Each structure stands twice: as C-alpha cells, then as structure tokens.
Amino acid sequence: QVVLVESGGGVVQPGKSLRLSCAAAGFTFSSYGMHWVRLAPGKGLEWLAVIRFDGSAEYYADSVKGRFTISRDNSMDTVYLQMNSVRAEDTAVYYCARDYWAVGTRKGYFDYWGQGTLVTISS
Amino acid sequence: DIQMTQSPSTLSASVGDRVTITCRASQSVSRWLAWYQQKPGKGPEVLIYQASILQSGVPSRFSGSGSGTEFTLTISSLQPEDFATYYCQQYDTYWTFGQGTKVEIK
Numbered sequence: 062q063v064v065l066v067e068s069g070g071g072v073v074q075p076g077k078s079l080r081l082s083c084a085a086a087g088f089t090f091s092s093y094g095m096h097w098v099r100l101a102p103g104k105g106l107e108w109l110a111v112i113r114f115d116g117s118a119e120y121y122a123d124s125v126k127g128r129f130t131i132s133r134d135n136s137m138d139t140v141y142l143q144m145n146s147v148r149a150e151d152t153a154v155y156y157c158a159r160d161y162w163a164v165g166t167r168k169g170y171f172d173y174w175g176q177g178t179l180v181t182i183s184s
Numbered sequence: 185d186i187q188m189t190q191s192p193s194t195l196s197a198s199v200g201d202r203v204t205i206t207c208r209a210s211q212s213v214s215r216w217l218a219w220y221q222q223k224p225g226k227g228p229e230v231l232i233y234q235a236s237i238l239q240s241g242v243p244s245r246f247s248g249s250g251s252g253t254e255f256t257l258t259i260s261s262l263q264p265e266d267f268a269t270y271y272c273q274q275y276d277t278y279w280t281f282g283q284g285t286k287v288e289i290k
Contacts, residue, residue: 106271108279156227163233170218170275174227
C-alpha cells in the first residue's frame with residue numbers, strides 16, 4: 062500500500078536551515094507530483110510547494126518563496142524540503158502528500174498524506 | 185490568489201445527526217474542490233474530490249455538492265469516528281485550503 066514517511070523535523074533557531082525528507086513506498090514514485098503542506102498551531106492547512114513527477118518544475122506559496130526549496134530523488138523515492146532562513150511562524154507540522162489526477166482530468170488533489178514531522182523554530 | 189472560507193469554524197453535534205459544512209471560494213473554481221478529514225496526530229485523508237465524487241473506501245454517509253464558488257460537505261448520520269476537523273481545498277489554480285471546521289461532540 063502507499064506509504065509516505067516524513068523525517069527531519071526538530072527544534073531549530075531562527076535564521077537557521079533544516080531539510081525535511083519524505084520517503085515514499087508502495088507506488089511508482091517517479092510517476093507522481095509531490096507536495097509539502099504544513100499545519101501551524103491554531104491554524105489551518107497551508108499548501109507550500111509542489112514538484113512535478115520528473116522534477117522539471119516547482120511551484121511555491123508566496124509565504125515560502127525564496128526561502129524554501131522542494132526537490133526530489135526518484136532513485137531514492139524521496140522528496141525533500143530545504144528550509145532556509147526559518148522564522149518563528151514556520152513552526153508547524155509538515156506533511157508530504159501525493160498529487161493525483163483523476164481519470165480524464167489534469168488537475169491534482171492529494172490522495173495520500175504522510176503522518177507529518179514537527180518543526181519548532183525557537184531560540 | 186483564491187481564498188477559501190469555511191463555515192462554521194466549530195460545529196457541535198451528536199451521533200446520528202445530519203451535518204453540513206459550507207465552503208466558499210473567492211472566485212469560481214468550477215468543480216475542482218476536495219474535502220479532507222483530519223484527526224489529531226494524523227495526516228489528512230481525502231473524502232471527496234471534484235466537488236461530489238466519493239474517494240474509494242470512504243463511507244457513503246459522506247457527500248459533496250456545489251460548483252463555482254459554493255460547496256457543501258454533508259454527513260448524513262454522524263458516527264463516533266467522524267468527530268474530526270474537515271477542510272475544503274480548491275485545486276483549480278494552485279492549491280488553497282479553507283481554515284477548517286472542527287466537528288465536536290455535543
């Protein structure tokens with residue numbers, strides 16, 4: 062079955078960097094786009110970034126553009142989120158999710174999610 | 185950017201109740217609307233996509249309707265395992281979530 066497992070979270074000081082990983086299993090990873098989404102304390106879900114199945118394109122939310130970078134290694138079935146210049150407001154649980162196009166469409170919703178990894182920004 | 189607004193933010197209900205959650209988009213998203221359920225400590229799970237199509241494995245008590253800017257999620261008879269937070273998401277232009285609706289035990 063499809064499994065997504067995030068790792069790399071922890072406590073980081075403001076202004077520092079952190080790299081999150083999401084290991085995938087149970088499907089042909091190289092055929093799917095992948096997303097990162099976060100859930101901050103007391104807030105709702107926030108989409109952060111997407112990368113195409115072949116890594117040829119990436120898109121970001123304005124809140125993280127220029128600070129975060131999404132990448133993938135299809136040989137390792139893993140997607141990454143490099144977080145630079147982190148701020149207190151980046152404190153959240155970070156999820157990876159698979160992009161899925163229903164038959165006959167070219168718009169993707171998120172059909173599988175990981176359990177999340179907690180990132181805390183604190184001095 | 186497309187903004188998504190859900191109402192109510194919190195809903196108190198009893199087992200067996202019919203529950204309806206509303207989601208409004210700041211501009212038309214056609215039928216590119218999904219609904220997710222999230223329980224504490226877990227990742228979200230998709231319930232509905234394309235506004236009204238039930239994801240495989242999701243109980244039939246969940247249903248979705250709407251198009252354009254107005255959408256609803258209905259739970260026909262609330263079960264104990266349905267107490268959770270629900271999010272709508274537009275996927276017409278990038279991706280945006282509503283702020284969530286917490287369904288609590290009355």
